[in-house]
Amino acid sequence: MRIGLLTEGGYPYVDGEARLWCDRLVRGLGQHEFDVYALSRSERQEARGWVELPPQVRRVRSAPLWGAGSGGRFGLGRRVRRGFAESFGELAGAVCAGADDSGQLADRFGSALYALADLARESGGSGGSGGLIGALRSESAVRALEGACRAPGAPRAARAARVPDLLAVAGELERALRPLSLDWYGDDELGAADLCHATAGGAAALPGLLARHVAGVPLLVTEYGVQLRAHYLAGAEAARARGGGEPGLGAPARALLASFHARLAAEVYRKATVITPGNAHARRWQERCGADRAKLRTVYPGLPAGRFGEVGEREDAGEPRTLIWVGRVEPAKDLISLLHAFAEVRKEEPKARLRIVGALADGPEEAAYLDHCRALAAQLFPDEADGAHAVGANPVSFEEVGGPEVPDLPAAYAAGGVVVLSSVVEGFPISLIEAMLCGRATVSTDVGAVVEVIGGTGLVVPPRNPRALAQACVALLRDPERRVRLGAAARARALELFTVEQNITAFNGIYLEIVSHCPVRREAVNEAGEPVPFAHPAEAYVPGRWAARGGASTGADGASGAPAPSWAAARQQGGGRPGLGLGLREALS
Template sequence: MRVGLLTEGGYPYVGGDAALWCDRLVRGLGQHEFDLYALGCGPCPEEGEHPVALPPQVNRVRTAPPRAAEADGVAYGRRARRRFTERYGELALAVSAGTLGTDADSTSDEQADRFRSALYGLAELAREDGGLVGALRSDTAVSALERACRAPGALRTAREARVPELLAVAAHLERALRPLSLDWYDDDGLGAADLCHATTGGPAALAGLLARHFCGVPLLVTEYGVRLRSHYLGAGPGTATPAVRALLAAFHGRLAAEVYRAAALLTPGNAHARRWQERCGADRARIRTVYPGMDATRFAEAGESPDRAGPHTLVWVGGVEPAKDLVSLLHAFAEIRKERPEARLRIVGAPLGAQGAAYLGHCRVLAAQLFPDEADGVHAVGDNPVSFEEIGGPEAPTLADAYAAGAVVILSSVVEGFPISLVEAMLCGRATVSTDVGAVVEVIGGTGLVVPPRNPRALAEACVGLLRDPERRARLGAAARARALELFTVEQNVAAFHGIYLEIVSHSPVRRVVLDAAGAPLPFATPAESRVPGHWTGPAPRALPGWATTAPVRATSPVAPGGAR
C-alpha cells in the first residue's frame, strides 16, 4: 500500500526522538511505499539531499516551510471575500464559545458542527480561489474575531479581549491554519495515498483531515505526547492574557475533537495519552495503544551482565531540568546515607537549555552543601559521594555503561510523559525506584518500586530497601528486562503498525486505479470484493424454519484484502 506520512518540524530534515521513530517505522515496513510530507521544514539546499539517508521505499518528500510567505499574491474578489468573512466568522463564533464540555449536550454539538463546517469551508475556499495567508492576516479576520467575542454566548474572558489581544489570536490562528493553503490535496499528492498517517496532532493531523475531506483517504493519528496537553502546559498564566489563553485553548480543543472524530484509528503511546483522547471525545473502539519502540541491542550486554553493577551505587540518567526534581533526589540521598554510609549517587546527564544549565549549577551547589568534602570514615577528603557526569566521559562512555554502573536506577521527576530512561534501565536489567507521574506505573507494571513525587523520605526508604536486598534487586531487574523486551522494542512497534495499516485499509474503499507501464488501466489489479457494512462479526440473522439464511450484502466500492492493495 501507499502511505502518506505526515510529520511536523522533524523527519527527514531534523533529528531527535520523533525523527528516529519515523525512520525506524519506514525502514521496518519495507513492503509498503511512503510519501513523506514534512510541515515546518524548509527544502534542502540541493534536490534529493537529506540529513537522513532515506530507504528505497520512500517515493518522494514534500515540504512546507515553517514561515509562510509575507504575501501569497492572492487577491479575492467580492464573492470570495464574502465567503471568507462568513466562514471565518463561523469559526470565530465556535472558538469564542469555549471548549467542549465533559458531557455532550445540544449546545456543544452545535458548536462542534459550526467549527467543522467553517474549517472545511475555509479549506474549500483556499482550494478554489487560492491561499488564505493574506485573508487570515487581514483586518477582515480581526473584525470577524471581534464580533464573535462580543456576540451572545461568548466566553466572559473573550468579551474582555482588546485589539492587541485580538491581533495576537488572529496571528496564532493564521499560523495554525496554514495547512489549509497547501497544494497537497489532489491526485498527485495525498490523494494518491491509500492511508494518511499523522505522526502528531496539530497541523500535521489537520493536513490529514483535509486529505480525508477532499480525497476520502483514511486517517491514522499517532500521539506519543498529546498535542492539546502540550498546549495547555505551555500556555501558563505568564505567557499571555486570560482572553488570549482562553481563545487559543478553545481553538485547539475544537481542532483536537475534530481530529479524534474523523480519524479512522488513534494510536496513543500510553494509557495517560489515551485518557486525554477519550476526554476530548475520541471513541474507545477506535483507539489502539501502541508503545514506543526502542533499540534493545545496545543494552543487551548490560542486561545480560547484571553483576557489573556497583552494589552500593545509585544512578540517575536523563536531561537535567527542573521537572526532573534532582533537588528532592539529593535530599533523599542524604537520608539514604544515614542508613547506608557506603552508598554513592551518580547523576549522568546534560542540561537542557539555559534553564537546565542554571538548575544543574544549583544542584551542584546543593550537593556540596549536603555532602562536604571531608573524611567521614568511608570517603576520603575530596571524595564526594555525589558525582555529576555526562555520557562520553571516562566513567560513562556509553548510555548502557551509565545504567550498568548502578545497582538501582532512580527516576525522580514531577512531570513525565512516557519515561524513556526508565525503559532503558529496564532493558539493562536494573531494579528501579520511580515517582508516580505520567506513564510510569503503566511502564513498570510491578517490576519496580513507585513512590509519590516530591517525597524525599519515601524515595529514600524505597532505595534503602533495595540496597539491603540484592536478591530482590536481581528478581526485579530480570522481570523488568523481560517486560521491556516484550512490550517496548522496535520490532513490536513496527509489527503493531503493520497490522493497523492493514486493518484500516481493509475497511476503506479502493480509490486508486492501477496503471501498467504504458499508462493504461491494469484490469484485475485490484480484487473486486464487496464491502459489508456494519460489524463483521455480529450475530447472524435469525431465519424462519425451512428458509435459508442469507445476510444482506450491499455492493459498494471494491476493497482489497489486507496486504493486497
C-alpha cells in the same frame, strides 16, 4: 501500500521529535512506500537538515510553521473574500463559544475549517498561499475574532480580550492553519495515498484531515505525547510570540488558543479512522477530548533491545551502592527532590553514591536549573575524602553521555545497582524502559505512564516526596536479591512489550486493517474526463513486483511503477478488438 507520513517538528529532521521512532518504523516496513510531509518548527531545525532516508521513502515535502509567511489578499474577487469572512467568522464563533455537549460546535468548527481549505485551494493552493495567510492576519480576521468574543454566551476570558490579544491570536491561528494553504492534496500527492499516518495530533494531522476531505484517504493518528496536553502545560512560557522576543501572551489570548486547539483535537479524533495512543495515560486524555473508544488501539513505542542486551544479560548488577539517574536536566525532572532524598539515603547508607547522567535541555532556564542543582549538591554534600570512588570525592557527580566515564547509554545503566526516576511531569518514560532492558531495579515517581510501564517490576512512590523516595532507594540498596529479581522481571517485561519489533508489527497490522476496511476508491478517467470502465483490474492490487513479464506501468491511479503483467500491457488488436488475456495467450502458445 502507499503511506503519507505526516509530521510536525519531527522526522526527517535531524533534531526532530520522535525522529528515532519514525525512522525505525519506515525502515522496518520496507514492503510499503512512504511519502513524508513534514512541518518544521524553526529555522534552526531546517538548517540542520534531514537524517539519511531509506529507499522506501519516495519523496519529502516540507513547509515551515515559523516565520511571518508571505502576506497578500485573496485574488479571486469579492466572492472569495466574502466566503473567507463567513467561514472564518464561523470558526471564530466555534472557538469563542462556551461548552457544548450537543456536537453542534464540533460540526460548526469542522465545516468552517474545510470551507477555509476549499477557499485556499480555489485561490491557487500554495501558489496563492499568501491569500489565506494574509487573510488570517487581516483586519477582517481580527474583527471576526472580536465579534465572536463579544457575542452572547462567550466565556468571560474571551470577553476580556483586547486588541493586542486579538492580534496575537490571529497570528497564532495563521501559523496553526498554514497547512490549509499547501499544495499537498492533489491526485499525485496525498490524494494518491492509500493511508495518511499522522505521527502527532494538532497541526501534523491537518494535512490528513484535508486528504480525507478532498480524496477520502483514511487517517491514522498516533500520539505518544498528547498535543493538546502539551498546549495546556505550556502556558504562558510556551505561548511566547515567535521571533523578536516579545513577552508571553495574556490570559485572554491563551484561553482562546486553548479553545482552538481543543476544537482541533476533537475534529482530528472525530475524523480519524484509528487512533493509536502510546500508553493508557495518553488514551485517557484522548477519551476526555472526545475520541471514540472503539477507534483506540494502544501501541507502545519500541526501543532496540539489542543495544542494551549485553548489560541486561550480565550476572553482575553494577556497583551495588550506586544510584543512577539518566535523562534531560530540566525542572520537570525534579532533581531538587532527588538530591534531598539522597541526603536521607546517606544517613542510612553512608557509602551510597548518586551519579546524575544527562544532557542539558535547550534554553537558559535549563542551564540555570543545572547550576542550581550543582550548588545544592555542593551544599548538601561537602567534599569528602573517600578514596573508594574514582569518579570524585563528592558522593554526587554530574556527568554527560559520551564522556570518559560514560561512553554510551548502556554504560550509564551498567554503572549502578538501582536506577531512579524523580520526575513530577512525565509522558512515556523512555529512560525507565532503557533501565528495564538493562535488567536494573528501579525506583520511580508515580507520574504519567510510569505505573503502566513498570507493571509491578519496580518500586513507585508519590512525586515531590523525598522521604518516600529515599526509603524506597534504601530498601533496594539493602536487599541485593530483591534487586536481582526485580531487574530480571523488568527485563522480561520490556522485551515482551517495548521492543522495536512489536511496534513495527503492530503498525503493519493496523495499516492492513485500515486499508482493508476503508479502501480509497479512485475513479479512472480518460483525457476527456470520462470514466474508464475496468481500468483497475483486481490483479492490479496484488502487492509486490509479482509480474515477470511486460513493460513498466504507473497505473491509472499513479501508483508504484511496478512491472505490469503482459496481459495488462497487451495492446488492442486491429479492428478495435481487445487483445487476448494472459491465460488464453499462454494456452495458445
